[in-house]
Amino acid sequence: IVVMLKEEGKLFKSEKHTHNYPHCWRTDKPVLYYPLDSWFIKTTALKDRMIELNKTINWKPEATGSGRFGNWLENLVDWNLSRSRYWGTPLPIWRTEDGKEEKCIGSVKELCNEIEKAVKAGVMSQEESDKLGYTKNSFDLHRPYIDGVVLVSDSGKPMRREPDLIDVWFDSGAMPYAQIHYMGEQLKANQFPADFIAEGVDQTRGWFYTLHAIATMCFDSVAFKNVVSNGLVLDKNGNKMSKRLGNAIDPFETLGKQGPDATRWYMITNSQPWDNLKFDVEGVDEVRRKLFGTLYNTYSFFALYANIDGFEYKEADLPIEKRPEIDRWILSELNTLTKTVDEALADYEPTRAGRAIQEFVDAYLSNWYVRLCRRRFWKGDYSDDKISAYQTLYTCLETLSRLMSPIAPFFSERMFLDLNNVTHRLDVESVHHAAFPAVHEEMIDKELEERMQLAQHICSMGLSLRKKSNLRVRQPLSKISIPVHGEHFQHQVEAVSNLICSELNIKGVEFLAADNNLLVKRIKPNFKTLGPRYGKIMKAINAAVVAFSQDQINALEADGRYEMTVEGQPVELTLADVEIATQDIPGWVVANEGSLTVALDITVTDELKAEGIARELVNRIQNIRKEGFDVTDRIAVDLLHGEWDEAVKQHMEYICNETLCTEFNFVDAISSSEKQPIELLDGMNTEIWVRKK
Structure with a gap:
């Protein structure tokens, strides 16, 4: 235009302007727009019905259904169905040359019948039909073969197929019918509509819409009952991953190093599926260590002592009421967990399910139940108490393997088989063939759970006070004092006071009236x-x-x-x-959390110090045992004389019982090359020789 105006002498001024223009994302070539005639589906005629049916779908998140997808339906336009391409599904419409007559073919059978009519009418020869394979029912419905089919109109005129193809999103939207053939009303007996689908949030105007539109138009039905709209996976800073930017994560390297279960668990529990995920490899490693590492260590602990005692779950289940309170508590929490996970998965919220399992493994099973029950597993007699401990921990591990199998199929399979191949309690070959755990409501005791949670809370505060005062947990202390605000609170704490004393290594729990003047x-x-x-x-x-x-x-x-x-x-x-x-008071440190106050007596008497030395010595001997002894080995110990002698003598029976020591000697010198230096307390150094008897 500029050149033409210039040639005609009509150009006043010519300038260059920079403006935005669409380009192909693959080739960076400019996109050219052409006005073309197209075929449309009049979706606007069923707009209101689509909106109405959409309200019956369970969208996760709900905001995508009512917002993004709902807004798309509110602003619906007719569906531009045809595409000017070569590869794809041909538009099944035949028209006369004058465009006054047309036929839309709905099935292969109908097409064969129309071809037979065309051959009889002479608009298509038998030879052409045979060449294309239509008489042998072995034809190809794609271009260029379908373009050779000429049909006959009702008035006897030749009809040729419209050259366009169908929008590929129509293929995707017709998936429920294409996979099992179009069956009309019989379709509903063949798993239609779908219970669940999942795709990216960008599919609101793609697959989600075409599924919904076709189902509404053809069957006055939804195509899916539940849908999870996935977010995007970004880098750890929230930026889109790109090889060009160097922030892309190699999935195969991550899966090879961290494992598929840890990667999947991280992705599912780090954020809701519909939220964008800031992917950080360090987070995957943390899941591998903290969840799967903890579970592996818990199973290894169980297997170690179960093999020593020959536990194979041959004994009848001990009645729940005859089990110790801590067993009843963990089984209550296990059934509460099962209920939570079942409800979360049924509501298409795997993040909530995974996080609940993580909390159970870390806060309840490993760091509370197993730690407080260790002695029950390695003590000598095979009593009902030990059997209860084995049965309870086995139940927890076996149930966990089934609960987590949808998210961690490989780890749960290994743990399940390692358990079930010994006990054969479930007659299945795989965890994925086993039934999902059932909830035993009769085992859930909310008051017991509340009581144990209170004990954990008090212990957490007490351990923080020890750390604040630089007092090791192995150093026994006299007591904690807790102000009480009612009889129920005091009763709950009293019921778990033994656990609190054991965990905090104190001699007792003292209760103070809420209006006491000791704590300001x-x-x-x-x-x-x-x-x-x-x-x-x-x-x-x-x-x-x-x-x-x-x-x-x-x-x-x-x-x-x-x-x-x-x-x-x-x-x-x-x-x-x-x-x-x-306020802290002399000889005490105090902590507050909400309405709970815990005061720790930090005065260390000579008697308490002596017991602390004995506990430290037990710890050092146990660490040496881990390096070269079996758990059942009896040992002899030589210890240099020192200021600790009296403390060790006072608690000799305790030390020997804890370490399986059958011979303990105080000596002036140790000549063996196997001697080891140890530190009992800060500045209290000595040497020890531990050997197998």
């Missing part, structure tokens, strides 16, 4: 929660809260809420609206 508490408001609610009077609220008396603080902790009036305006406080701390 301080309180201040939480501006993050109170500010948005009481912005204008926050200064006055702050003054009122910090002036609370000990009785007011105790009342807030006991009730969980406190009402007051500030500048004529009612104000309601909860424990989340304040921060409560307790």
Whole structure:
């Protein structure tokens, strides 16, 4: 145009302007647009019905169904069906040259019948039909073969196929019918509509839409009942992965190094499937170590002692009421977990299921149940208590293998077979042939779970206080003191006091009245929660809260809420609206979390110090045993004389029982090359010789 204007002498001014223009993402060539005649499906005629049926689909997340997909349906236009290409599904429409008559062929059978009519009418020869294979029913429906088919109109005119192809998304949307042939109403007896599909969120205008549109138009039905709309996998910084940018993760290298189960578990539990995932290889390694490593070690611990005792689960199941409380607790938590996982998977929320399994393995099974029950497994007599421990831990491991099998099929298969091949409790060859675990409601004891959770909470606070005071857990202490706000709370703590004492290595738990004067508490408001609610009077609220008396603080902790009036305006406080701390007192350290206060007596008497030395010695001997002894080996010990002699003598029976020591000698010198230096306490160094008897 510019050249033409210039030649005609009509060009006033010529300039270059930079503007956006679409380019092919593969070749970077400019995309050219041409106006073409196209075939359309009038989807707008069923727009309202599509919207109505969409509301019956369980979308995960719901916002994709009501938002992105719902908005797409609200702004629906007719479906441009035809494409000007060569490869693909031919448009099954034949028209006369004048375009006044047309036929749309709906099946191979119908096409054969129409070809037979065309041959009889003379618009297509028998030779042409035979050459294309239609009389032998061995024809190809694709181009160029289908283009040779000429049909006859009702008025006797030749009809040729429209040269266009069908949109490939129509092929995808017709998947439910294409895989088993179009059956009309019989289709519903052949697993239609689908229970579940999953694809990327970009499919709202692709596969999700075409499935929904075709099902609505043909069967007045949805094509799927449940759908998970997946997010994207990005790099650890939230950027799109690209080989060009150097931030792409090699999936085969990751799978080879970390394993498919750890990779899959990380991807499913790190974020909801519909959220974008910031993929970090270090996160996969953490899952491999913390979940699968912990489970492997737990199974190895079980197998070690089960093999020593010959446990094969031949004994009848011990009644639940006759098992120790800690066994009843872990079985209660196991059934609660089974219920949670079953409900989560049924609701298409694998992230919630996986995280629940992780929490059970880490917080309940490994770091609480197994640690507190170790002695039950290695003590000598094969009593009902030991059998209960074996049966309980076996049940936990076997149930876990089935619960986690949908996410970790390989690890769960190995663990299941290692267990079941010994006991043969389930008559199946694979964990994937086993039934999903059933929930035993009668084993769920919520009060027991609450009680044990309280014990874990108290122990966590107590261990933090030990760390704060630089006191090793092996050093026994006198007691902890806990203010109580009611009889139920005290009863719950008393019921688990033995576990608390064992875990914290203390001699007892002392209860204080809530209004005691021993512990002095301080309180201040939480501006993050109170500010948005009481912005204008926050200064006055702050003054009122910090002036609370000990009785007011105790009342807030006991009730969980406190009402007051500030500048004529009612104000309601909860424990989340304040921060409560307790002042340390001489010989004690104190911690607060919510309404729970724990005070630890950190005074170490000579008697407690002696016991601590004995426990440290047991630890050093056990570490030496791990290096070159079997768990059943009896040993002899030579220890140099020193300031620890009296402490060791006081607790000799305990030391020998814990280490399977049958001979213990105090010596002035050790000549053996197998002697080892050890440190019992800071600055308390000596030498020891441990040998097999």
